[in-house]
Structure formats: C-alpha cells, structure tokens
Amino acid sequence: MKNKISFKNDYSEGCHPQILDALIKYNLSQQDGYGEDQYSLKAKELILNKLNSKTSKVYFVSGGTQANMLVISSALRPHESVISAQTGHIFANETGAIESTGHKVNSVNTPNGKLSPSHIQKVIDEHPLQPHQLKQKMVFISNSTEIGTIYSKKELEDLSAFCKSNDLYLYLDGARLAQGLTSENSDITLEDISKLTDVFYIGGTKNGALIGEAIVINNPELQKYFEYYIKQKGAMLAKGRLLGIQFLELFKGNLYFDLAKHANQQAMLIKKAFTNIGCLYMSETFTNQIFPILNNLQIDSLSKDFDFYVWKKIDENNSAIRVITSWATKDKDVDIFINAIKKLS
C-alpha cells in the first residue's frame, strides 16, 4: 500500500544528507541551551549577511503555524486585527491559532491567493465604526502563496508602500520562500523581502530541513521582547542547536536555494506533461506546486500509483489536484509520473 510514489507534500522525506552529516559532526560538542549555541549564532550571522540588513534580527522556531502565531500575536495589541487572503494559511488551515491568541483575521477573497492594495483598502473601508470595530494593523501574505503563485517585485513594492502609508505591518509567510524566490518567473531577492517587509520567515521544513523556520524581524519595534514570546508559547527549544545546525548548512553555501530550484524544476517538468495533454490549471504556478484540472477518470487512474491531494472540486466531473515536488523528488519518479500522465489523454 505504501509503495505509491508520493507527490502529496514537500515534507514527506527527512532532511538533506548534508544536514545529517553536520548533526553527526557536532553531536558531542557541549553547547549552551535555548539558542545560545555557537551554531545558531553563526547561522543567524550568515542569514543577516545575505539580507544586507544592519537592523534585522533572526529567530529560529520549529514550524510555520508556530511562526505565524508568534509573529502576529506579539505584534498586535488586543484591539488590532490582521488581514489575510481567504486562502491564507492563517485563515484557513491553522485551527484558529491566531484567534486563539485573541486576534481576528479579516479575510479577503482573491482569485490567485495574492493581496493588492485595493484588497486591503476594501477591508479598511468595511471598518468605519471605530472603536466598535477592530483596527487593522497587519497584512499577512505568503510567497510563494498557498496555491503556488508568486509576487512580482513591483507588486511587493506597491503593497509595502501602501502598508507604510496606512500604518500597517507587512508580514510575509515564507514557508515556501525558497521555491518562490527561485521560480523562473521571480524577480525578487531575499534582500528585497527584507527591505519591503516588517517581518518574514525563511521556511526550512518544506525545503530540506527536519524542522525549522527562521523568523526575520526587520522592524526594530517588533524585535523588543520577542524572545519572551518564543519562550512563553513553548517555542524555545532547549537544544536550539538542532535549528542552528540546519540553517548553518542551508546558508553557508547556496544549498537553500539549490534545493528549491530542484523542486521547482521537477514541478515544471510535470506541468509540461499535463499541459501537453491539454490540462488547464486552478492557478498558474511556476513553483513546486501545480494544480492541474483533471476529470474523475483521470484522477482515479493516477491515484492507483501516485499519492496526491484532490484539492478543489470544479464541477461534477472535474477537480483540481495538487501535485507537489520537493528537494527530494527523484528524476526517476518524475519520469514514471510523466509517463503515467501521457497515458491519461
């Protein structure tokens, strides 16, 4: 049963072997706890160097929901809310993590998972009755988004300027940041992200680490006391070295970006195969997620040998499926999958 090839997640395997090697190499060195180990310190330095930012600070945590909860709940005062696309992870898929910290997520419908200034303005306009309504104080975006799309530099600049002029923090969820930045269509760099947002995170879990997201706080007013929140919410690992060592390996060379590039390339090969048989897509993506629309027979056929999510029902006969690749997706498995796709038409 378990011998299907899986395109279900980008967290189906363990971690890149280079990380395992480093865990072995440093295993018995005695280090201070709670993120004060030398690997964490060094990894933070490496990341800051890539950002070319003098004022940013880096904090390592275990996962994406945890990162979102920490960033949002520490930035907002009780009367403030965060704006998200309806497809945003914090709105749709985190079991109310943000609300559980006391904050409402104001959602906006957007076809491609991305927010623009007009979306934000719309939400603000719906809240004229202050103080009987919440004050919007943060905008949550993701890049690549939950449905695989990416922001252009222009779009991000516009959003950033709009947020600044409306006293809104801009927060970018980077669970799949590497996949976004290395997409063939992207014109954004890590340094751009750092300049254009108040806070973002660099996802490790979905790009070759065992666990780990690097929260980068660019806005100094959000840095104060952030360590307290990490501890208070149970997110401070005693053996912080586990996070430090992983990001050290990912960022000491170009590994972090190479792994994502590999994932994207595999997805694009598969996408081409779907396009060749005439498929349309739920959203137009150039990252490691693709959402081809198939009819039910095609889905049943593919399901026999491959594992993936049926993502969204389009009509009685057709649904979009999600195919996702990762740093670990093998050429051989892609070939087998492409052959199966060819047989669908």
Next chain:
Amino acid sequence: MKNKISFKNDYSEGCHPQILDALIKYNLSQQDGYGEDQYSLKAKELILNKLNSKTSKVYFVSGGTQANMLVISSALRPHESVISAQTGHIFANETGAIESTGHKVNSVNTPNGKLSPSHIQKVIDEHPLQPHQLKQKMVFISNSTEIGTIYSKKELEDLSAFCKSNDLYLYLDGARLAQGLTSENSDITLEDISKLTDVFYIGGTKNGALIGEAIVINNPELQKYFEYYIKQKGAMLAKGRLLGIQFLELFKGNLYFDLAKHANQQAMLIKKAFTNIGCLYMSETFTNQIFPILNNLQIDSLSKDFDFYVWKKIDENNSAIRVITSWATKDKDVDIFINAIKKLS
C-alpha cells in the same frame, strides 16, 4: 573560554548516536506528515505496551514548556486553576506560559519541591468564596522534581487518591522522568505513573533525544480533541517522523532507562566526592541533579575549569550550586571533576 567541562545542563550535547543512525537509515522513506508516519505510530505502540494501559493515548511534542501549556490549557475551563509547588517549572520558569492561556497557577511553598495532600488542601481552603475565586481543578507535580527529589510510590498513591476524591486532575511533568524512575531510591514504575495520574509526559530532550516529549493521557475525557490543541498552539510538526524515530529508538529496547541510569550514576559519584569533603546539600537528591553548598572561595575555584549554575544563595559566604549530569557525561570528565572537588577541602 569554551573548553570548560560543563555540568550546567542535561541538554548540552546533541542526541544519542543510535538516534542519529536511525535518522539516517529512515531519511528518504516517504511518510505522511503531522504524526501519521509509521515511526510515530510504532513508537506510540511501544510506549503503550510498557504502560500496560488499554485506554491511554500518546502524543509527541517538542518540549517541556509546550507540553505543560498544551496539557493544562486543554484540560482546564476558563474558571479553573492548577496547583503547583513554588519551585514548579510552570510557576517559576516558563515566562507565564500557563497564565498566557488564561489560567492561574496557585502556588504552595514546599521545602523539597514535592506536593502532598495537605498542600493541596491548604490551597483549596484559601478559596472558599466561589464564584468570586477560582476553582482548583488540576495538580501539577514533577518527578524527578525541579530540585532533583523524587516521589515514593506511597506518596504518589496518596496524592492520586486525594486528587480523585477532590475532583482534581493529577498531572506529572516528566521532563526528567527517566532519571526519577531509575534513581536508586525509586520504587515507582512507568506503569505506576500511568495508573496514578490523569496525564503525564515522558521527557526526551533531557534524556538523549534532540527534541521530544511524549505526552501520555490516561484519562479519556482529556484525550478528546487534544490533537486540535497541538495544531492550534503550533506544536504539530509537519515532519512528525523526527519525534517518532527518536522515541522508537529510545523505547524499542531499554535505551531510555539505560541513558538515565548512566546520568544518575555519574551524579552519585560526584555527590560522593562532595560528601567526602563535608558538603551539605540544598536538597537531598538521588537523581542526575545535585545541589552541594559551597563557600564562595570553593565556587570560584571550581568555576575556573567547570561550568555549572550557582543556584541559590544561602548566606553571605555560601551558596548551593547545581551540578547536573546526562546520558553524555563522560567518565573522564567526572574523574577530572572529582579530583578538583577533592582539592577544595
């Protein structure tokens, strides 16, 4: 500077090599996420077998503060509080994690870090003005305690019976459970703990794992929906396999207990050396933590080559230090330390 030998923590090193071997071995196997991997499922089965419990359930999370926050906040209703010793980790060292979920920790002063029925009764007696005062609903204990002491089976039975008859949940923090159970003075088994508590956790981080605590919920009414909380509080790892593989290695044989036994033995050797030079102790311990009282000159002298916490000032001239050993404490380092202790007298 960093070449001092450290007796500061039991989380200064990485993890037991057998765990690293397993991480390598299983690394590329594709697994379902969020704890549905086969390693997690198998590890839970192994643990339940050792508990000999048909109704308990096991949940893996990353750390102790996280475990405490999850267990307590999911068990209590908003008007309910938890009772803890003043030395209890939830009262003293978790940056208000429990209060941040809306619940008060009622503290009791107790000389040895342990709670007895009379301590609990005292707290209840201080709250006669219901509903103007909180209702106590849970008792938090730890074994071994934060200051190294352990409960006898009789003490735990009495506490358990008292809690049952007073409609209180009994929760045992097992950050150092293995060290408690393998102490030369302990007469408690893992099975006893499971029978006598509503919920407890089996600590991995401080006993040879990279991260990981196994929460065991024995009381079925606390099991319902617990997975929602794990997700909501950001504690559900996408690669749950990281936790599963570790507990699989710790529990497939006797590794979990062997590691703790080693830690305890090293501590007892050091304790003997302190006793031989006439030291008294802040608390009488038979686990991997010892708290010898030294004068300031002795502390300065030891500090030159060894790293440890000065735990509690006794008077102007004397303080208790904390010396802590772990699964990784080497015989050679213990010998060097004992030699240094001998020179103190």
Next chain:
Amino acid sequence: MKNKISFKNDYSEGCHPQILDALIKYNLSQQDGYGEDQYSLKAKELILNKLNSKTSKVYFVSGGTQANMLVISSALRPHESVISAQTGHIFANETGAIESTGHKVNSVNTPNGKLSPSHIQKVIDEHPLQPHQLKQKMVFISNSTEIGTIYSKKELEDLSAFCKSNDLYLYLDGARLAQGLTSENSDITLEDISKLTDVFYIGGTKNGALIGEAIVINNPELQKYFEYYIKQKGAMLAKGRLLGIQFLELFKGNLYFDLAKHANQQAMLIKKAFTNIGCLYMSETFTNQIFPILNNLQIDSLSKDFDFYVWKKIDENNSAIRVITSWATKDKDVDIFINAIKKLS
C-alpha cells in the same frame, strides 16, 4: 444643534418611568450583593414562569456585547468556533470581542440577516481537514436581526433541529427580542424561543431599561459554572439589584411586550409614509427598524431636522437610511417626521 428629533437609536432616552419609580421605592432596603438580592431572585422567577421551563436558568448582565462574550466564550472549548451571519453583531460590531476570548467567528453571507440550515452546512463543508481546521460548535442568530428581520416559527424549528442533529449549540441574541416577538408578522413566543435554543438573552437596554440583558440558559450543560465567568469577565455587579429591579418591573405585568409593541407601531407608521412616497427598502422589516432607500437630496433634506444613520450606500445617488423607534418615541415626533417624509416626494 441638539434639538433635532432623533430616530438614530433605541437607546437615546433613559428608562421607562415605572422603573425609576421602583428604583426609588426600593432604594434604601438593605440587600445582599452580587445578584443575591430579593429583586433579582423574584425577577428570575417571573421570567422562568413565562418560559414554562423547569430546567432553564436566568442570569442578568449589563449589555449585549457582554452577554455575547460570556455565553460564547463559556460554551466553547478552545478548538471550537461559532457561526454567524456577516451582519451578525458578533462578527461586525463588537471590536473582536469573541476573538479576544480565543474563538473564531465563521461568517456566512446572507441577504436578510438570517441563517438557515444550508448556510450552516456550507460552513461545515468548508472545514473538512480536522484537526487542521476548527470544529464548529455553536450557531449565533439574532431575532429581530441586526437589519430588522425576524424568524418564523418554522424557520427557527428547522434551525433548531439541524443544530441538534449536528451537535451545535443554538444561541439567539435577543437585544431586540421583544420587538421581534411583538412584530405583527411574528408567530413565535418567548416559550418557543426557550424550547428551541440552548441559550438566548432577553434584551432590556433597547426596550426601556437603563441597562440589562437577561441571559436564559436552557441547556443545563451550559449552566455549570456560568456564574464564575460572569465574575471573571467583570460582569457581576455588586449592586445586582439594579438589574433585578428593572426586570422585575418589565416582567411583573406585560410592560416588556407593551413597550416593544409601541416601538414597532411607531416604526410601521413611519414605514407607511415612506412606502406612500414610493420608497423601496434595504430589508423588509416589521419591527422597530426600517431601512428606506432615499436619494441623496432626500437624505439631506431629512437630515436638517432629524437624526438617523445613513446605513448603506446603494449607488452614487441613493443610500439606505436606518430609522429606529423605541418605547419612548412620541406620537408628536412621529407626526412631524411623517409630514417631513410627505414633502420628500
């Protein structure tokens, strides 16, 4: 400036004179605090008699947002959410009160402010990924609704049955319950409401009291400990008599319903005047709120002598206004207003 006649709110005046008389009459009688006074006890008895319910309990609090916050946050566990119409007060107008207690409000778009089983089913269907999504556990409705509409007995019965079979609590916000029940089109009684809901509240503030809402909990599992929440959230008045005396006067005869009937009748007179000049309405109402659509010139004209809200922009030239009447709306003022309306055409 302040001599405009106001149709802006149903809380623009103080309270019905009979209540003031009672406050004077009982003023110096020494009573126990915190709702244990004899007036509160008697008023609760009177209300329960009207409900013909043996198991319901009554709790007095100060206002509607407070009632909503108390009921919802005490009924839900952290992983549970409440479903509301987008026009629902808890979703739109309470500064995130519900989210501030940790719970998400799942909203549904509905043209007339009312929820039906199909709306609820839609929300449930959007949450298949348990435990990665919240569990819906309560349905929030209001009667009359925030836009003046009312439920028929059949509609309420269907909703109640659907909630029961889907393990959902049904909660009815009765800020304007009297106006709903005494509407010429209503076929529901207070007793029906008690039978068909798990919990509801009887609004006093908007129907002749100075402050005060009577929360009626019909479902015994929601009664346990409710007094703790009232105290904990700062809603327990030391001089509970202030609430008790008011509800005593409202319910010892038929005053509560008479006041609402008056308000509704005045609104219907005004509605007739708007209809006579050919107005359409934003929603079709038979309670004390009407939402005629006027053009901008008409609105400006009416604004000179009358105070009301411009509620919703329909297009560049037209908006719906809200005209609201109360127990205190004088015949004379209605006449003046009707004359002004006649001149609009």
Next chain:
Amino acid sequence: MKNKISFKNDYSEGCHPQILDALIKYNLSQQDGYGEDQYSLKAKELILNKLNSKTSKVYFVSGGTQANMLVISSALRPHESVISAQTGHIFANETGAIESTGHKVNSVNTPNGKLSPSHIQKVIDEHPLQPHQLKQKMVFISNSTEIGTIYSKKELEDLSAFCKSNDLYLYLDGARLAQGLTSENSDITLEDISKLTDVFYIGGTKNGALIGEAIVINNPELQKYFEYYIKQKGAMLAKGRLLGIQFLELFKGNLYFDLAKHANQQAMLIKKAFTNIGCLYMSETFTNQIFPILNNLQIDSLSKDFDFYVWKKIDENNSAIRVITSWATKDKDVDIFINAIKKLS
C-alpha cells in the same frame, strides 16, 4: 430573617437620592449613546478640574473587577506581569480575571495590605532569568486597601518614584478611594493621586452610586485605544448616560467626599465602642472598614441582630470580623450596634 441590620457591605443599599433625582430629571432627553452623552462629557470635565491635570483622561465603566481587568490587560504586553499584595483584590477575589486576559499576578506577602519599594524589589529579584521569566511592568495598589488601611503621601511618593525609576506603571485601585482620602489620617488629595500614578480609578459603586467607576488615565501612552478595550470587553454601556449622570451628581459639588466622610465617621464611632471593650484589631484602620477581633461567643451574640463577615480566624477561640459602613449607614443603626457591643464585654 432579613430584618438584621447589615454592616456586611458598603453596597447594600441603592444610591444617594440626589442621583435618583437626576436620573428622573434627565430621563427623556435624547442623547447619543456609548458615553457620548452630554452628562458623561460634563462629568469628565468636572473630574478633570478636580485633578488639575491637563493630560489625564476619564473613562466610565460599571465595576471594580471590570476596571482592573481593562486597565491591566490593556497596559501590559503578553510577557509582562503585575505585582500585587496577597490581599490585593486582583490576586484574591476576582476569579482570575487578570490571568484570564493572559497575565500573571506576582504576589507579595505584606502585613497591612500595602506595598513598599522593598516589596517590589523583592519580586523583581526573584525574576533574574529573563526571558525565561516574566517581566514585571505594573504595580497594583489600592487606597484604601482591601483591609481598610491607607497610604501616606510620603509612602505614595516613594512608591511612585521607585516605579518610575524601574520602568513600572503604578496603578491605584480606588474602589474605596473617597473613604481613603477623607480618612482622618489621610494627607493625600485627589490631585496627588493623579500626579503620582499612571492610572487609577475613582470608585462610585461603594460610595453612593448604583454602579460606576471612573478610570483616570494620567499616562498618555496608556490612553491610546483604551476605548477599543472598553468596547471589546463588553464594558461600554449603550446608555452611557447612566454612568455620566451619577458622576455628574457626585462631583458637581462635594457630594462624593461628603458621603465617604459620613461612612468613615460611622465606622470610627463603632470602632471606639469596640476599643472601649478592649478589642484588638486585625489591621489598624481609619476608614469605613474595621476588623475587631472577637471571641466566638461575642461573634455569636452579635450575629443575632447584625449582619457582617467573619473575616479571618485568629485561633480556635477568636476571629476578626469585618464591620463596614457606608454613605447610607443610619445614626440610629449605629447606636443600636454600639449598645450591643457594650453588652459584649
């Protein structure tokens, strides 16, 4: 049964007749809701005039627990705690209201219910392990205290200076502020309180109002957005006029202070009677609360005709009782009580 004379509370009666007269007089005037009525605006102006402060702002809420919850939860960030005496209302008697907003109350044992800089320093000293422990950010005191004692101007100045130099907000709970300020031993004025604290409240409920406390925020950084919290926590009354009218009457002349003076004088007469028969006291008070220590026979004897709390067991044979007087305590009842006391000896 109910014809005992009660010295149990200072909220046993309704309100001062002058307030009832004003409620009648202004009853039918149409006013804006939510505290924007002209009475509230005027009352705030009167209070600010007495404070002689250009930067303070006044906010009316319903009760003391509500005021405490609002002030503390809006001032503190999630990682911050508030320091209170163990007898402090927020620590002992509010069903965990503060913790329910996510904040720990650090308590200190103090014999007379008052805090000094050394108490505060002690709490800070117990929290050296930042960020593993909470940061103290506010000091909570009450005047008069929960056990009837008062601060001298010198004590309050010292505390204020200490708080300023330690980056702590000073908050004074004035549930019985008038009784404190009009005590024969007090050398503090309302203006002093305003100068020496960041925020305090002027208690109405226990000094002749039906409900109502006037929160005065002196520190501008705590004023921002405070109205949002009032609304969010369900504390904003639709008919804010009810609060405004009461404080208007209390502060347009000297009524507020006259009522408290009366209460204090009645208490001092009773105290003299207890002293005359040789009573000692649990705490030395010159306000409207006295705590004479009586033997069990004496308590039983007094209980026959009078209602009061047995406050604290001293030993098997003796307890302190609480006798409390109010603006409404009649000379005749005091005489009867004094006669009964005389017969105790």
